[in-house]
Amino acid sequence: MGSLFEKEKAVMSKKYHTVVIGGGCLGAACSFSIRRKLGNKAEKVAIVEKKVLGAGLSSRHSAIVRSANASPMAARMAKIATQYWKNLQPIWGVDIPFEQSGAIWIAESHSGKSSKNWMDLEQAMQKEGIDFTMISHQDVTELTRNAVKIVPEEIYYYEPDVLQLDSPQILNAMQTAAQKNNIDILEHCEVFDFEQDTRNDITALHTSQGKILTKHVVNAAGGWSSELFAGIGLRIPVALEPVYAANFLVSVNDIPESMPIIADYVNQAYFRRWRGSILHMHQPRRRNAKDIARSFSRAAMNPDGANVIYDALSFNVNHQQLDNYLGKIISRFPRIGKPVYAGGYHSFFDITPDLKFILGSDTRVSNLYHCLGAGQALKYAPIFGEIIAELIVEKRMPADSIDIEEFSIARFADKDLSEYWRSDSLQPSAL
Ligand SMILES: Cc1cc2nc3c(=O)[nH]c(=O)nc-3n(C[C@H](O)[C@H](O)[C@H](O)COP(=O)(O)OP(=O)(O)OC[C@H]3O[C@@H](n4cnc5c(N)ncnc54)[C@H](O)[C@@H]3O)c2cc1C
Incomplete structure (x- = not known):
């Protein structure tokens, strides 16, 4: 065992081709793609992680990989990413088991604006070649084996290509891939x-x-980016939106293991089955401009910054929150009765002012690249890794069909962020 001093000396003597700050799924994916694209070159790539690999939001998500998105470009990237997840070996050097469960989206039909948004989304997705179509009540009954309550005023969409992964398997794959790709993992190493x-x-x-x-x-x-780069005068607008996730024990007779993911926009809840008897749920990100503004206003009142994610108190939910979730379950899955609570935790969406990612080169520091997920990015990890690697190693923008300008940090330059929230420009149905 070397002393801390020896470790420091070893780190100091190395010069890296690229250092990735943050060992979440996005940082890991970037490091694997960069190292692979460097080919036989002897240059080294490191991940610098202040805790351990995957300790942040990358171990507190629902492991759902879907494509439907209010931004057609984001949807296009998610479609490609879905293919990468299904065959990860060529880019990460490891494979991850997946289930293609599909997803059913539930929305209200009584508000004309809402159903028009969903119809527009269906059209936009079909243009992207993404199978996202309205289905009948009978289809929902069959797909869920009668587990889901159907309401005449609701509309249902089905996206059959959606994948369910398993969080521990993703973390395991990140660790194995780091070894296989010869990435230097510097854990317990904080950049300040x-x-x-x-x-x-x-x-x-x-x-x-x-x-x-x-x-x-x-x-x-x-979520730590704002604070980290403030010291060198870079503004990275990311705030935390709190959310809690909960697991319940359910019977396969009440909710079949094969049930598609239920994205319930009426009750504001995502539901998925984990293997075994677990029904997992959490609220989606809030799409309302005022709620996003509130999340940004809270940032100033949180002296711990994103470290609040690591607070031990995050690993529970209170009675009120539990009751709220139980109510959602009971109203959507009437057969199940009152399910048995099997653990929950608080987590946080690392949102941006317009809920879009921050992806690509910095505008002021030419050797700095951002890869931030805006609360929805596990699914994009393999494609974001490839995009960042193309920018850094191949010095080129991504292939023709992908245009990342919409996600550039340049969009926030000199902008008063409240402009995003004053006009209700965000689509309420934005996925
Ligand atoms: C409840 C919930 C459910 C979700 N479900 C899904 C889903 O089903 N599908 C999906 O695609 N997305 C989902 N997401 C979103 C997904 O979890 C995140 O987008 C993704 O994990 C972000 O990964 P990341 O690598 O950007 O961040 P993180 O995993 O948070 O990684 C950032 C890392 O940086 C490290 N770090 C920070 N500061 C420093 C520093 N100064 N020095 C060194 N290291 C530092 C941190 O310790 C952390 O490990 C969900 C999110 C939540 C909250």
């Missing part, structure tokens, strides 16, 4: 400052294990 040259490029990171030299930096620090 940067050294820059006269052109503004980052030349070194100051970390809790000493100084690390690098040619390129990927920011995959998720």
Whole structure:
């Protein structure tokens, strides 16, 4: 066992081709794709993670991979990412088991605006070649084996290509892939400052294990990004929206294991089956401009910043929250009665002002690249990794059909963020 001093010296003596800050699913994916694209070159890639690999939001999600999205470009990327997840070996060097459960979306039909939004979404998705179609009440009964309550005023859409993964298997794959791809994983290593040259490029990171030299930096620090880069004058607008997730024990006679994911926009809940007898649920991100503004206003009142995610108190839900979720379950799955609570936790969506990712080169620091998920990004991890690797290693924008301009950090430059929330430009049905 080397001493901390020896470890620091070892880190300091290395110069990396790329250092990825943050060992979540996005940071890991970037490191694997970058290292693979470097081919035989001896250059090294590191992930610097202040806790352990996958400790952040990447171990507190529902592991659902779906494509329907209010942004056709995001949907296009998700469609490609779905194919990557199904055959991860060529890009990560490992495979992950998946179930193609499909997903049923539930929305209200009585509001004309709402159903028009859903119809527009259906059309936009079909244009992208994504199978997302309205289905009949009878179809819902058959797909869910009569487990789901059907309401005449509701409309239902089906996306058959949706995958369910398993969170521990994803974490396991990240660890194995890191070894296979020869990534230096520096865990318990917190970045707290940067050294820059006269052109503004980052030349070194100051970390809790000493100084690390690098040619390129990927920011995959998720909800921590704002605070991390504030010191060098970069504004990364990310806030945390609290959400809680809960698991319940249910019988296969009440809810079949094969049930598609239920994205219930009437009750504001996602439901999925985990293997065994678990029904897992949580609320979706809020799409309402005012709610997003509120999340950003709270950032100033949270002295712990994103570290609130690591608070031990996050690993429970209170009675009121539990009752709220039980109510949603009982109203959607009438056969089940009152299910047995099997554990829950608080988590946080790392949202941006317009709920879109921040992806691509920084506008002021030319060797810095952002890869932030806006609360919805496990599903995009393999394609985001490829995109960032193309930018850094191949020095080119992604292939023709993908245009990431919509997700550039440039969109926030010199902008008063409240502009996003004053006009209700966000689509209420945005997925
Ligand atoms: C309840 C819930 C359910 C979800 N379900 C889904 C889903 O089904 N499908 C889907 O696609 N997405 C889902 N998401 C979203 C998904 O979890 C996130 O988008 C994704 O995990 C973000 O990954 P990340 O790598 O960007 O961030 P993180 O996993 O949070 O990683 C960031 C890492 O950076 C590290 N770090 C921060 N600061 C520093 C520093 N200064 N130095 C070193 N390291 C640092 C942190 O410790 C952390 O490990 C869900 C989110 C929630 C909250």
